[in-house]
Structure formats: C-alpha cells, structure tokens
Amino acid sequence: MTRPVQQRRVTIVDVARHAQVSTTAVSKVLRNAYGTSPAMRDKVHQAIADLGYRPSAAARGLRGQTYTLGVMVPDIANPFFPEVLNGVTNRLNDSDYQVLLAPGCAGEKAEAKTIDSMIDRSMDGIILIAPVSPRAHLEHVAGIVPTVIVGRHARSTIFDTVADDDIAGAALVVDHLVSLGHRRIAHIEHLETEPSCIEEMPNMVRAEGYRLAMRRHGLEDQIDIVSTTYTQAGGYTGARELLDRPRRPTAIFAGADIAAMGALEAISQAGLSVPDDISVAGYDNTTFAAFSQVSLTSVDQAGWQIGADAARLLVERIAHRERRSSQIKLSPTLVVRGTTGPPPAR
Amino acid sequence: MTRPVQQRRVTIVDVARHAQVSTTAVSKVLRNAYGTSPAMRDKVHQAIADLGYRPSAAARGLRGQTYTLGVMVPDIANPFFPEVLNGVTNRLNDSDYQVLLAPGCAGEKAEAKTIDSMIDRSMDGIILIAPVSPRAHLEHVAGIVPTVIVGRHARSTIFDTVADDDIAGAALVVDHLVSLGHRRIAHIEHLETEPSCIEEMPNMVRAEGYRLAMRRHGLEDQIDIVSTTYTQAGGYTGARELLDRPRRPTAIFAGADIAAMGALEAISQAGLSVPDDISVAGYDNTTFAAFSQVSLTSVDQAGWQIGADAARLLVERIAHRERRSSQIKLSPTLVVRGTTGPPPAR
DNA sequence: GTGAAAGCGCTAACAG
DNA sequence: CTGTTAGCGCTTTCAC
Numbered sequence: 001m002t003r004p005v006q007q008r009r010v011t012i013v014d015v016a017r018h019a020q021v022s023t024t025a026v027s028k029v030l031r032n033a034y035g036t037s038p039a040m041r042d043k044v045h046q047a048i049a050d051l052g053y054r055p056s057a058a059a060r061g062l063r064g065q066t067y068t069l070g071v072m073v074p075d076i077a078n079p080f081f082p083e084v085l086n087g088v089t090n091r092l093n094d095s096d097y098q099v100l101l102a103p104g105c106a107g108e109k110a111e112a113k114t115i116d117s118m119i120d121r122s123m124d125g126i127i128l129i130a131p132v133s134p135r136a137h138l139e140h141v142a143g144i145v146p147t148v149i150v151g152r153h154a155r156s157t158i159f160d161t162v163a164d165d166d167i168a169g170a171a172l173v174v175d176h177l178v179s180l181g182h183r184r185i186a187h188i189e190h191l192e193t194e195p196s197c198i199e200e201m202p203n204m205v206r207a208e209g210y211r212l213a214m215r216r217h218g219l220e221d222q223i224d225i226v227s228t229t230y231t232q233a234g235g236y237t238g239a240r241e242l243l244d245r246p247r248r249p250t251a252i253f254a255g256a257d258i259a260a261m262g263a264l265e266a267i268s269q270a271g272l273s274v275p276d277d278i279s280v281a282g283y284d285n286t287t288f289a290a291f292s293q294v295s296l297t298s299v300d301q302a303g304w305q306i307g308a309d310a311a312r313l314l315v316e317r318i319a320h321r322e323r324r325s326s327q328i329k330l331s332p333t334l335v336v337r338g339t340t341g342p343p344p345a346r
Numbered sequence: 347m348t349r350p351v352q353q354r355r356v357t358i359v360d361v362a363r364h365a366q367v368s369t370t371a372v373s374k375v376l377r378n379a380y381g382t383s384p385a386m387r388d389k390v391h392q393a394i395a396d397l398g399y400r401p402s403a404a405a406r407g408l409r410g411q412t413y414t415l416g417v418m419v420p421d422i423a424n425p426f427f428p429e430v431l432n433g434v435t436n437r438l439n440d441s442d443y444q445v446l447l448a449p450g451c452a453g454e455k456a457e458a459k460t461i462d463s464m465i466d467r468s469m470d471g472i473i474l475i476a477p478v479s480p481r482a483h484l485e486h487v488a489g490i491v492p493t494v495i496v497g498r499h500a501r502s503t504i505f506d507t508v509a510d511d512d513i514a515g516a517a518l519v520v521d522h523l524v525s526l527g528h529r530r531i532a533h534i535e536h537l538e539t540e541p542s543c544i545e546e547m548p549n550m551v552r553a554e555g556y557r558l559a560m561r562r563h564g565l566e567d568q569i570d571i572v573s574t575t576y577t578q579a580g581g582y583t584g585a586r587e588l589l590d591r592p593r594r595p596t597a598i599f600a601g602a603d604i605a606a607m608g609a610l611e612a613i614s615q616a617g618l619s620v621p622d623d624i625s626v627a628g629y630d631n632t633t634f635a636a637f638s639q640v641s642l643t644s645v646d647q648a649g650w651q652i653g654a655d656a657a658r659l660l661v662e663r664i665a666h667r668e669r670r671s672s673q674i675k676l677s678p679t680l681v682v683r684g685t686t687g688p689p690p691a692r
Numbered sequence: 693g694t695g696a697a698a699g700c701g702c703t704a705a706c707a708g
Numbered sequence: 709c710t711g712t713t714a715g716c717g718c719t720t721t722c723a724c
Contacts, residue, residue, distance in 0.1 A: 009717090012718060058717080059408055059718040060719075062408060070446075082422045083423075086450070100446040100467075102444070288634070358701065369711090370710075370712080404701080
C-alpha cells in the first residue's frame with residue numbers, strides 16, 4: 001500500500017561511502033568547517049542529496065551542537081506572546097536553528113522543570129520569556145546554556161536581557177488619563193506568587209510605574225491597586241472588585257490587554273458604559289485591542305521587535321559566549337483608542 | 347560572583363560509581379525496567395538526588411527514547427490552537443514526556459521542514475495539527491515516528507486521527523440561520539493553497555458541510571462562498587467582498603472565529619450593525635467569541651478535548667506501534683450568542 | 693587538505 | 709537480580 005517502513009536511517013557513514021570520502025569530511029562539510037576543498041564539498045552535497053541524508057540531532061548533540069533553540073512561554077493563551085514568538089522565528093528563519101517552544105509554565109517549580117528539560121535536550125540556547133525564577137537560578141542556568149531573558153528588569157554579566165520600559169509605559173497611561181481629567185485611576189496588577197524576584201518582573205515594574213506616575217501628578221492618595229493575574233479571569237475579578245468600591249474609580253489601567261478584556265466584560269455586565277462611565281486602558285496592544293468593537297487604548301511594547309532582538313542576542317552569544325552581556329530596553333508608545341475618554345461629570 | 351560554570355555534566359557513570367552499582371543498574375532504574383531490586387532502586391535514587399543527576403536526552407535518543415513529543419501548530423496566533431495545546435499538555439502533565447511545540451508552518455514546504463526537524467530530533471511521537479501535506483507524505487512520516495493527525499478527515503492504517511465533525515458543525519450553523527429566516531447565507535472559507543489534500547482539510551469539509559446544508563434547505567442557488575484564509579485579515583477581506591455584492595447576504599458564516607473577527611470589523615466599518623443588518627457566525631468558540639462585547643455565535647468543537655484525545659492516542663501508539671489505528675470524531679455543538687438574529691425585514 | 697580512531701552518555705544484548 | 713560489553717551517529721583530536 002504505502003512504501004514499507006524505512007529500515008534504517010541514512011547515516012553519515014552511508015554518505016561517506018557513497019561520496020567516496022571519509023566520515024570526517026562529511027562532518028566538516030555539514031558544519032561548513034575549515035579544511036574542505038570545493039571538489040569534496042560538491043561530492044558530499046551530491047551524496048547527501050542522492051541519499052536524502054539528514055543528520056541526527058541526538059547524535060550531534062552528544063558531541064557538538066543540536067541546532068535547536070528553546071523558547072519558554074509562560075502563557076500561550078495570552079495573545080501578546082505569539083507576537084514575540086513571531087519576532088523570534090522570523091529572525092531565525094534562514095538560520096540553521098530550529099526553534100522549539102516549551103509551553104505553559106505556571107509557577108517557579110513548573111518553570112524550573114521546563115528549563116531543565118530544555119537543558120537535558122542539549123539546546124544550544126534558550127530564550128525565557130518573563131520567567132519567575134529567582135535571579136540566582138537564572139544565572140545558574142545561563143552558566144550552563146546561553147540564555148536571553150525577556151521582560152525581566154535584571155542586569156547580569158552572564159545573560160542578556162530584552163525588556164520594555166515598563167515604568168515609561170505605565171506613565172504613558174497615567175499621563176494620558178490625567179490629561180483627560182481623571183484622578184481616581186486604579187490599576188489591575190499581576191501578583192507575583194514567587195517572592196524571589198518581585199522587583200524584576202515586568203508586571204511589578206508596571207505597577208511601580210503606575211505608583212510613580214500617580215505621585216508625580218500629586219495623586220498618591222488615589223493610588224488603588226488590585227492584585228489578580230494577567231488573564232481574562234483575573235481582569236474580570238479585579239474590575240468587579242473595583243466597581244464595588246464606595247467611590248469607584250473613573251479609570252482602570254490593566255497591566256495587560258488580556259486582563260483589560262476581562263475588565264471590559266465586568267464593566268459591561270455591571271451595566272456601565274465605556275468610556276462614558278469609566279475608562280479602560282491595557283498594555284501590549286494585541287490585535288484584540290485594535291479590533292474596532294473593542295478599540296482598547298493600550299501601550300504598544302513592540303512584541304515583534306522584542307522577539308527579534310532576543311533571537312539576535314542569543315545567536316550572538318552562542319557564537320561568542322564570553323562577550324559582554326547586553327541589556328536592550330525598548331521604549332513603548334501609547335495607542336489611544338475608544339476606551340478612554342474624559343471622566344463622567346459628577 | 348555567581349557559582350562558576352559547571353565543569354562537566356553529571357553522567358550515569360558518576361551515579362553508578364556513587365551508588366556502587368553498574369551503569370546498567372542505573373539505566374534500568376531510570377527507565378523502571380524489569381530486573382531491579384528495591385534496595386538497588388533506593389541506592390540509585392539516592393545517588394541521583396545527591397549528585398543532581400539528569401539524563402541527557404541526546405544520549406538516550408541515540409539508543410532509546412527521548413521522552414519528547416512534538417506538536418506542530420499551523421498558526422499560533424489563532425486562539426483556537428492554545429486550547430488544543432492545553433488539552434495535550436494537560437493529558438501529559440504527569441507522564442515522563444515533555445511536549446515541545448514547533449511553531450508556524452505556512453505551506454507544505456515549511457511544514458515538511460518542520461516535520462523533518464522533529465524527526466531529526468528523534469522525537470518519540472508527534473501530533474500534527476491540521477497539516478497540509480499530501481496524505482502519502484503523512485503516511486511516510488507515520489511510518490518513521492508514531493503520529494497523530496488532528497483535524498484532517500483522513501483514514502489511515504498507520505496513523506491515528508482526531509477530528510471534529512465539520513460537516514455537522516457547518517450544518518448546525520446553516521440550520522440555525524435558516525430557522526431564523528435567513529436565505530442568503532454566505533460562507534468565508536480558508537482556501538487551501540496545496541491541492542494535494544483538499545478534500546481532507548477541516549476548512550474544506552466545513553465549506554462542503556455548508557454546501558450540503560444549503561442544498562438540504564433548498565437554497566442551492568443561494569450558495570455563496572468567498573475564499574480567503576482563516577485569519578483576521580482574511581475574514582476582513584472576505585466580508586468586504588460580500589458586502590459589495592449587488593444583493594448582499596443577510597448572514598455570514600465564517601469558518602473560524604478569527605475570520606469572523608475580521609468580518610465583524612469590516613461590517614462595523616461599513617456602518618452596518620450586527621445582527622440587525624447582517625448576522626455573523628464563527629467556528630471554534632474561542633474565548634474571544636464568548637467575550638460579551640463580541641458575543642459571537644460559534645460552533646464549539648471542544649479544542650481541549652481534541653488535544654487530550656490526541657495525546658492519549660499518541661501515548662498508546664508509542665506503547666503499541668502495531669495496534670489498530672483509531673479515528674476519533676467529536677461532535678460539535680452550537681453556541682448561540684448575539685451576532686445572529688432574524689434577517690432585516692425587506 | 694584529508695582520514696583513522698577515540699569518544700560523547702546512554703541503552704540493549706548477553707553472560708554470569 | 710546484576711554487571712560487562714558493544715555500539716547508537718556524530719564530532720574531534722591528531723596524524724598523515
């Protein structure tokens with residue numbers, strides 16, 4: 001019916017024999033290593049094509065590289081992460097590297113397990129998006145495998161970082177709302193369950209940026225933060241809580257679009273209208289925010305660019321493990337849409 | 347500053363020496379293989395813990411399993427796929443397997459490359475979600491590595507399948523719209539660029555289900571299909587085209603929620619209201635559809651269940667490669683929300 | 693510029 | 709039940 005199961009994979013030995021050269025030669029050609037004549041390269045490439053040879057990553061990994069890069073994503077349902085990921089894969093598209101995603105890691109323990117599994121698989125490098133592990137653990141990991149950390153506001157000599165300027169992003173939102181006339185501006189944050197790295201996490205920095213901006217505007221007594229999570233459910237719960245306040249806020253700044261979605265849901269269910277009764281702003285400028293039925297004011301942190309930068313740094317670090325570490329901090333912009341407007345007249 | 351880079355990974359030899367047993371013994375304990383005494387198991391486990399030993403997947407893969415399962419996802423930005431994925435990872439959560447995602451494969455060529463890369467990495471099994479490769483190629487792949495195909499309406503002795511009954515799903519939508527009084531019901535499909543597998547693809551089956559249902563209602567002359575893609579942009583373009591028709595449809599059935607999003611956008615931009623001027627229905631019942639500002643009528647194909655079933659079948663097939671293949675077909679349900687209503691009175 | 697040979701860390705036969 | 713031994717397919721010295 002179909003062609004019988006292939007008996008044995010074509011190996012480097014088969015290629016060498018077919019090309020009438022040594023396995024060393026084949027290996028060198030494979031890796032574009034130094035010391036091969038054009039004639040030999042041609043012969044080998046021909047043999048590879050003839051036999052349909054593909055190198056085994058497992059075998060390569062035992063001695064050299066696996067040509068595999070791992071990306072750890074905290075929550076694949078958050079539409080921001082696909083953007084980062086696209087930046088990564090796009091940058092790596094015509095490199096020799098294959099990107100593999102390790103999905104869903106809630107909490108420090110699951111995260112450690114995921115990272116370990118990437119190390120066990122001898123990945124050549126890893127990108128960790130918004131990891132919650134303690135700094136010391138990240139440095140330990142980076143000591144084993146080239147690592148780029150996305151989102152954490154950390155500085156290390158051993159790993160590179162790419163992050164959005166969350167302080168500035170939060171300020172953009174607060175400034176915008178204040179300029180519209182708002183004073184009672186509340187914030188929905190993602191509460192870190194792991195206390196070990198609180199001040200470095202993007203969510204915590206956003207909350208801090210909110211506090212700083214509020215103070216700058218003389219609104220320290222209006223600071224109002226509810227702690228939930230960056231999920232739709234988290235935004236919903238947070239908004240519900242805020243709406244139940246004796247004096248409810250006139251604006252809600254959710255630390256992530258996905259949480260803003262939940263907040264909009266809660267507001268709509270409460271029979272209030274946006275932005276007439278209450279303004280809402282998010283963070284990430286996901287495609288969802290741009291959707292006209294939602295039209296969510298949001299901070300754009302250029303996820304695609306973040307991913308592309310992370311990929312670039314990782315490849316550079318793999319090539320030069322001892323080079324100085326770099327920290328890229330990208331400036332966010334505010335995209336004003338329909339969910340923010342002047343506060344209701346009292 | 348930080349602890350110096352670990353010199354050499356702890357290997358099975360170190361463990362064996364520390365536990366005063368042979369490497370074979372360690373290997374056996376590792377794999378829960380037959381022929382180990384409890385006493386030995388304890389000693390080995392103790393040594394593993396003492397040394398912080400972790401097996402190298404690369405080395406294991408050279409002889410045995412890699413304990414890695416690959417999942418190929420066609421479009422990570424489509425919110426339906428995270429649901430499937432959650433089903434997969436959840437099912438595998440306390441197994442020895444690690445799930446790795448291969449992202450983004452547009453077209454047959456990219457897909458083949460992705461699949462090859464999973465085979466090169468000696469994955470123990472793979473789940474392919476809505477692959478576009480020709481059937482023969484899928485069977486070839488399944489001959490090399492245990493494979494479960496999600497979404498394709500194919501029957502093979504060599505791979506297992508999990509699919510939604512897309513004919514029934516499309517019928518649910520058409521029946522619903524007809525019962526509301528609609529006659530001019532249009533469909534936005536995802537056009538397959540690869541002609542090799544057209545009739546097996548879920549998108550094509552949905553379009554066929556639409557045609558069948560329309561005929562069943564005596565509406566064959568009303569059949570109107572625009573071919574774009576299951577993306578937001580695709581839905582937008584498709585709807586634009588439909589709205590420009592001399593006699594525009596009173597209802598649009600988009601083959602995926604993400605396309606319905608684009609359609610809603612186009613309708614809103616055209617100054618029309620939903621469902622008063624035109625009804626819209628989607629497919630997948632993503633969280634987006636449930637969002638009250640959208641409230642999209644949609645077909646629920648239980649993505650989580652699909653993923654869980656796929657994972658179960660894959661694990662079973664890895665254990666018994668020669669067992670009969672199974673085809674799971676799940677029945678979809680319709681979730682009626684606010685985007686569908688009676689057609690406007692003429 | 694080229695190739696022989698020694699592993700990488702693990703598993704699988706096979707003896708004991 | 710336990711250990712010895714021979715590879716898996718590749719990369720890497722190190723001779724030539």
